Amino acid sequence: MDKRFWHADGSTRFGVTRILPVVLIISALSIIGAITISSSEEVEAAGAEITSGDYKYVTTSSSTVKLLAPVSNTLSNATIPATINYLGTEFSVTAIEEKAFYNSSSLATISIPHTIKTIGKDAFASCKYVTSLYYDAPSLSGTDYGYRFGEIGQSATSMTVTFGPHVVSIPDEMFRYSFSYSPKTSKITTITFEGNVKSIGNYAFFYCNSIKNISLPDSVETIGNYAFTNCTSLTTLKMSAGVTSIGNNAFEVCSSLKSVSLPSSLLTIGERAFNKCSALTSITIPENVTSMGVGAFLDTKNISSVYYNARELNDFKSYPYIFGTNTGQPVGSKITLHIGEGVKKIPAQLCYGSERIQTAIIPASVQTIGESAFYDVSSLTTVYLYGVPTLNKSCFAVGTYGSNKTVTVYSICESGFLDSYKTSQTTIKYVQMPHVSLDLVGHDLSSIPDGWAIRDDCLLKYFSYGQSVTIPTIEAIGYTCTGLNTTPAATMPNYTLLYSTKWEIKSFSVTFDSNGGTGSQIPIKTEYNQNVILPSTTTFTKTGLTFGGWSTSKNGTPISTINKISSDTKVYAIWKVTITFDSNGGTGYRSPIVTNVGSSYWVGTTNNYFSAPPGKTFAGWSLSPSGKTVSSITPTENTIVYATWKSYQSGSTPTPTPSPSTTKVTITVKEKTFNGAVYVSYSNIHGGTVTGGGSYNPGQSVQLKAVAKDNYRFVKWEEDGNTSPTRTVTADQSKTYTAVFESWNEAAQEIEDAGKTLGMLTIAGGVAIVLFGALVLVALFRRH
Structure with missing residues (x-):
């Protein structure tokens, strides 16, 4: 018993006794180790055994208990409570003792509450008649994970596992040893999720080979190493839409899995993640994958189509065998590798050593093929190359180690362009594909005349034989492409097509805003790149104010011309106000000032204009005869500024009378x-x-x-x-x-005058030239 319940004089909270009996009692407790408590004042001591409902417990703190065992060895439904109340004190059930239910032959259902933080080794091991497990512990700590549910449900026909709403992570090795050893068979057939599980631990469902369908919630972000290895009955897998990482060997030997859709959130695919998933027929690598481990799809013998969409996948550095075959394993189906539109780079060694890739389709978007990308791909026979990528060392070294290979390359390029990137054992047969090209002079943006802008994908665009043709939109600042001089067929014939474009200059409007005035002003219609001279007068009026010009902002600087217009433009009327100056009892004159509405004007802090009234000296400028002085104003209407005066003080210098001959x-x-x-x-x-x-x-x-x-x-x-x-x-x-x-x-004047005329010249040989001033756009289409 905890010593804090004892007093120095030998008394206890329960009455007076002698020291000798106390010593004897303590000695007895040290031999027995624990006692059953029946007093509410003793129950708070850690290590005290209590019984509540169907279970025996031991206190682990003043508010928590560990479940030791069921009271009866014939308990069939183990619904473990989250809390118990014992003699008026409430405890949370946070732990389950080692072997608490070990080898129970009566237990059929188990329910584990969200308060559980640790489960001891073999706690539910060999409970062979369990058909249902409800598990709601958010996450567990401790070791010996794999033995908690060892050989569970082995004598049942099937077993269902449900993860409750509080589960955040499924522990490592949770059901790693749920199978029997001869033969290796797990009875877990169904897994369901009620909440937002974020992670599935390493070996969590290892060898759960009776599960047929799994639907992972979209909250799952990580799947651990070997998480579903040897789930050989798994045929349908709904992958989480939010998963970012699939661990090493995560789905290895899921030999019945027929399809899997990898989401766009996925960043990492671990080593051998889908090794020996022999029922898969196709796989798509999502666009955001940046890392893929060695042998990720090794020995997937029935995959015939791989759709590769990764934009930023890292280069491989040593024998990755992503789509390879292990020695002694059947080679399986030949693969067609589809590189997705928008992919710019094929990583180094992507297909290294594959004995299955037979055809590679590489779109025009690919700008780089990495070193050894197709090195020793002994099965490769056909390549469709629609662009002109940068090539790297040995990227097409298909024939190696004394094995001679012939590869047919369908391309828009000239014969021989791959010869420097293969081995002597590789023979390449070149077949030039018919195509359409839309091209600017020299393919070089720096050569485009000032004022023109063409979308990158229109600089050079190719279409191959048999491909449905959609001509891309060609854009130029100030001009609209109105179509082609030849209307293309829906499907290209077996020869190269040449097209010339038709252009039309864009029209723009200059509209006028009264900027607080009234009336209307007719807009000016003009064409791209023209200089628009703004009218010097306006039909707008504003009471008491005069028109001061036009500006592109409400309080901006007036402009007289819009130079080289390139968009619809609004200008605002600028109104002028008159600032007059009042001597306010003095004599003299200060000239009025005309300025723009909303513009700041410096009236000053000194006076060189008015003579002071007798006995007065200058005090400053004000907007009223006796108001607060100001040094600058921002008028919105005609304004009077008053000189203000203060009494002349003895010893001060009175305001001098301005003299035109001396004040400059x-x-x-x-x-x-x-x-x-x-x-x-x-x-x-x-x-x-x-x-x-x-x-x-x-x-x-x-x-x-x-x-x-x-x-x-x-x-x-x-x-x-x-x-x-x-x-x-x-x-x-x-x-x-x-x-x-x-x-x-x-x-320059002649160019400006000529710029007001747009012409189109059509020249034989498919060259269309658009002239505007000194600017020239040539849309060149040539037969390859």
Whole structure:
């Protein structure tokens, strides 16, 4: 008994006694090892035996017990409770003792609750009449997994196993030894899942050779090594839609399994995972598989079709024999290997040493065939190669070790292109296939004129004899392919076809948004790559405001032209407001400012315009005669800005009276040149000169003039978008004006004018040329 129940004076919680009897009692307990408890105060001690219902237990903590054995050896239905209540104390049943039900001849059904965390060795071993097991333990700890259910149900006709909703993982070796040894036969026939099992442990159903059908829940992510090995009666397997990993030998010798659908979630297929699955007739490798072990489909003698769709499968490095045959085993059916559309690479050694692959079909999407991909594939007789992949060392070394082989290669390529990638024992017979090719000049994207874009799969597309033809969509910015000059037949005849394309330039619209105004403006219709000059006036109106141009955003910089339009475009009316200045009791004048609605304007923090009223000095600018001062405003309507004044303090300097002869405004002029495709600012590239800079009296009119040099033209004034090279401004504050020039000459003008006309020239020999300005697209179709 736990010593905490004893007091130092020799008394207990149950009454007063002598020390000598206590010593005798403790000595007796140490010999017996445990006693049966009948007091609620003693039951909390670990190691105390109790009986509740059909079972005997031992306490393992103040709240948990381990099931030791049934009370009766004739118990037929073992429904183990999740909890028991003993003398007012509730315990969770978390463990089952070793050999708790061992060799029970009466037990027919078993139910294991979700509270169980450990099951001892041989706990249910040799319970030979069990027909049903309900198992709901989430996961188990401990060792000796394989002996818990050893030879279970061996005297029953069949046995059903149900995994409850709490099961997360099926333990390693759960039913590894469920079979009898002579002959090796397991009586488990049916497995069902009620919940979301995530993993199936190693050897979990090893040699469960009476199971015929399994439907794995989609929650299963991993299947362990040897999980279903030697399930020889298994004919139907529904694979989890979420499985990512199938372990080594997981379905080895599932010799009755006729089909299996591997999901797109699958990443890893282990070594010999489907070895000797002799009833399989086809297999599909999903596109996301990145790793496949040695002999994954070894000795699958009846597979005749392999569909390979993996996009990123790692190269193999040493004798993988994925589709091979073990020495002494029958070779079986010949295999047709279908490489899926979209696969770009055949990994190194994929088919190494196979004695069964007879035909390989390789689509145009394959860009690389890895080293030794078909090395020593002694059964290979026919290859259909629809593209022009990059080849690697010995990738077609079919004949080796003194065995001479002849392979017929149907291809669009010239004869001899594989000769450097085979051995001297390999003879390749080349047969050129008829095909259609849709091609750009040189197959080289860098040679496509500026402004054109063609989908990659249209650069070079081949179709073989007998194949149904769907001409791919050809796309070009600004143009629509409206069809072919020759309508293809539904099925290609036995000669090469040549097609030329018909093109039509795209049309676009420029629409106008009043940007808060009223009225309507007629859209402008135009064609791709045209320069659209925007109207200088508008039919829109906005009360109190004047029109200031167009912009591609509501508060953007005004533009006069949309250059080389390539999509439908909306422009917004830009409205101008007038900012006037009020002396607010002072004298003088500050010129009004016209600016865009929504644009920030710096009104300043100093005053060079108005003289202060007597006894006052300048306090700042405000939007009301006595309001808070501001230094900048963002007007949305015509606005008055007031000078504000404060009382002159002795010792301070009053606001001076502005003098036109001494107070100056600086006008700075700069130039920026757009040369080809690059802006070059303030460098040695100058497209013109600008005059008009200097210091001026407030309110004075100043003429600015931008003069372009040869081979350049004036574009605009950068600050406000004004497009007039000569303009007059008012010197109301210091400002900078930048003239923008771009390179230009007569040839460029002619190209721009010519660009407004699109022509189609059809030239003999199947060459169609589309002209637009200086841009040329050639759709070249040639007979191979």
